[in-house]
Amino acid sequence: xxxxxxxxxxxxxxxxxxxxxxxxxxxxxxxxxxxxxxxxxxxxxxxxxxxxxxxxxxxxxxxxxxxxxxxxxxxxxxxxxxxxxxxxxxxxxxxxxxxxxxxxxxxxxxxxxxxxxxxxxxxxxxxxxxxxxxxxxxxxxxxxxxxxxxxxxxxxxxxxxxxxxxxxxxxxxxxxxxxxxxxxxxxxxxxxxxxxxxxxxxxxxxxxxxxxxxxxxxxxxxxxxxxxxxxxxxxxxxxxxxxxxxxxxxxxxxxxxxxxxxxxxxxxxxxxxxxxxxxxxxxxxxxxxxxxxxxxxxxxxxxxxxxxxxxxxxxxxxxxxxxxxxxxxxxxxxxxxxxxxxxxxxxxxxxxxxxxxxxxxxxxxxxxxxxxxxxxxxxxxxxxxxxxxxxxxxxxxxxxxxxxxxxxxxxxxxxxxxxxxxxxxxxxxxxxxxxxxxxxxxxxxxxxxxxxxxxxxxxxxxxxxxxxxxxxxxxxxxxxxxxxxxxxxxxxxxxxxxxxxx
Ligand code: MLC
Ligand code: AMP
Numbered sequence: 001x002x003x004x005x006x007x008x009x010x011x012x013x014x015x016x017x018x019x020x021x022x023x024x025x026x027x028x029x030x031x032x033x034x035x036x037x038x039x040x041x042x043x044x045x046x047x048x049x050x051x052x053x054x055x056x057x058x059x060x061x062x063x064x065x066x067x068x069x070x071x072x073x074x075x076x077x078x079x080x081x082x083x084x085x086x087x088x089x090x091x092x093x094x095x096x097x098x099x100x101x102x103x104x105x106x107x108x109x110x111x112x113x114x115x116x117x118x119x120x121x122x123x124x125x126x127x128x129x130x131x132x133x134x135x136x137x138x139x140x141x142x143x144x145x146x147x148x149x150x151x152x153x154x155x156x157x158x159x160x161x162x163x164x165x166x167x168x169x170x171x172x173x174x175x176x177x178x179x180x181x182x183x184x185x186x187x188x189x190x191x192x193x194x195x196x197x198x199x200x201x202x203x204x205x206x207x208x209x210x211x212x213x214x215x216x217x218x219x220x221x222x223x224x225x226x227x228x229x230x231x232x233x234x235x236x237x238x239x240x241x242x243x244x245x246x247x248x249x250x251x252x253x254x255x256x257x258x259x260x261x262x263x264x265x266x267x268x269x270x271x272x273x274x275x276x277x278x279x280x281x282x283x284x285x286x287x288x289x290x291x292x293x294x295x296x297x298x299x300x301x302x303x304x305x306x307x308x309x310x311x312x313x314x315x316x317x318x319x320x321x322x323x324x325x326x327x328x329x330x331x332x333x334x335x336x337x338x339x340x341x342x343x344x345x346x347x348x349x350x351x352x353x354x355x356x357x358x359x360x361x362x363x364x365x366x367x368x369x370x371x372x373x374x375x376x377x378x379x380x381x382x383x384x385x386x387x388x389x390x391x392x393x394x395x396x397x398x399x400x401x402x403x404x405x406x407x408x409x410x411x412x413x414x415x416x417x418x419x420x421x422x423x424x425x426x427x428x429x430x431x432x433x434x435x436x437x438x439x440x441x442x443x444x445x446x447x448x449x450x451x452x453x454x455x456x457x458x459x460x461x462x463x464x465x466x467x468x469x470x471x472x473x474x475x476x477x478x479x480x481x482x483x484x485x486x487x488x489x490x491x492x493x494x495x496x497x498x499x500x501x502x
């Protein structure tokens with residue numbers, strides 16, 4: 001089946017598609033802008049033929065224009081993390097073979113040198129839209145849904161992040177299952193403050209919202225006062241966030257209480273109470289947090305489970321019991337099964353197994369990495385590396401098979417990647433990175449370091465040194481200097497022993 005411009009935007013002329021501070025744009029305005037951007041990208045070409053075009057911008061009208069413009073013109077969208085360090089960007093751009101980069105203002109200025117060194121054309125959204133292109137005579141390409149649409153970088157058990165490729169078909173499947181499951185309608189209004197280089201913000205919020213014809217209110221980051229003012233005003237019907245956001249909101253509520261602003265606090269909680277849905281995901285929602293949120297707002301959090309490679313896989317029901325500490329059942333169209341270490345399906349409910357996933361929602365491949373792609377599938381099932389059990393019909397996530405994956409504030413971090421960077425520090429001889437339980441972040445990054453003879457290292461100095469070399473959320477929150485790392489008979493660091501040391 002060939003089709004034009006997929007994933008689609010709902011084409012209702014008058015509904016507000018996007019809001020940003022005091023500005024707003026209707027679907028008609030947005031569609032016209034995207035068409036003009038797509039035409040500018042194409043210049044004289046008929047089809048971008050899966051050219052990889054990166055963009056480096058926070059949630060904004062330009063972000064949406066760029067992403068959909070690339071899709072409509074037949075390119076592959078590569079959204080980048082605006083908090084990245086240069087070396088991280090270099091990896092993504094090189095790995096994906098990016099040829100053009102879209103960025104504006106100071107984001108653009110920050111990329112001039114890097115793009116020049118990688119021979120990447122750096123342009124702004126206005127540059128692209130000002131290119132004279134006659135859409136009527138040329139038209140946008142007809143795209144087969146099996147075409148590649150997006151590359152998102154995700155950390156894994158390997159040192160450097162891998163590029164997860166999804167097709168237009170994958171993206172459409174990921175969106176439509178959530179629209180049905182969570183009862184999206186064009187009446188919905190949702191705030192978007194999560195980063196837009198990950199599936200949670202891109203698919204669950206932005207793409208579902210626009211597909212449903214709803215209104216998405218854009219924030220460049222988690223701006224608590226601005227967001228809570230609108231919540232207080234009853235502006236939103238749906239709220240989606242990682243558990244850390246709910247923790248931070250509760251911390252904010254506590255600070256209001258301390259300042260004697262009880263009325264303000266009540267008004268914000270009433271705003272949440274009036275919504276039709278609050279969702280938590282991307283990391284485990286502790287039962288204590290689930291109960292606290294219910295106590296404050298009357299909202300029974302809907303917890304769901306997902307992954308960059310699969311979109312969303314498992315969700316508590318919209319109607320029916322949303323069970324604390326559990327992620328619910330397989331979403332419609334998604335096959336979920338648990339497997340033991342011998343690749344046999346787990347048949348007993350109380351026995352844990354690795355979550356494996358099949359369905360149209362599953363990604364196509366890791367970009368330019370056949371080995372990693374084939375290793376991540378078994379008999380057609382995508383192997384998530386997450387371990388779960390089933391309690392009375394509800395999946396419960398029990399952990400991950402690799403200790404080298406850390407989830408901090410919803411970000412997936414690779415211990416090996418962080419270790420690789422720390423090892424380049426002149427005073428560090430050996431290092432082991434682990435995730436340790438943390439009330440705010442879920443897990444916090446902890447570094448155990450053996451120093452070179454005679455060297456010393458203060459935490460603040462290490463943090464400052466890291467700033468240039470990694471996204472700030474990867475920087476260890478804890479530094480422990482040790483005389484030796486615990487190792488087994490094979491010489492491998494026994495990370496579980498490090499956990500016990502804390
Ligand atoms: C920020 N910091 C973090 C951090 N986020 N540290 C550890 N882990 C994190 N996640 C640090 C900063 O480096 C800074 O440190 C300090 O906290 C304040 O930064 P900030 O930017 O002002 O913080 P804040 O805006 O409050 O950010 C917190 C957050 C953010 C929760 C809003 O982390 C976030 O947006 N997380 C969501 C990530 C996400 O979307 N994941 C979904 C992946 S997809 P210092 O020392 O400089 O002060 C996926 C699949 C699925 O998982 O199922 O959805
Ligand atoms: P990412 O690779 O960034 O997309 O993160 C995906 C990972 O987040 C999954 O493999 C899980 O480990 C974790 N995750 C997502 N949702 C949940 C949840 N509700 N409970 C526990 N872990 C989760």
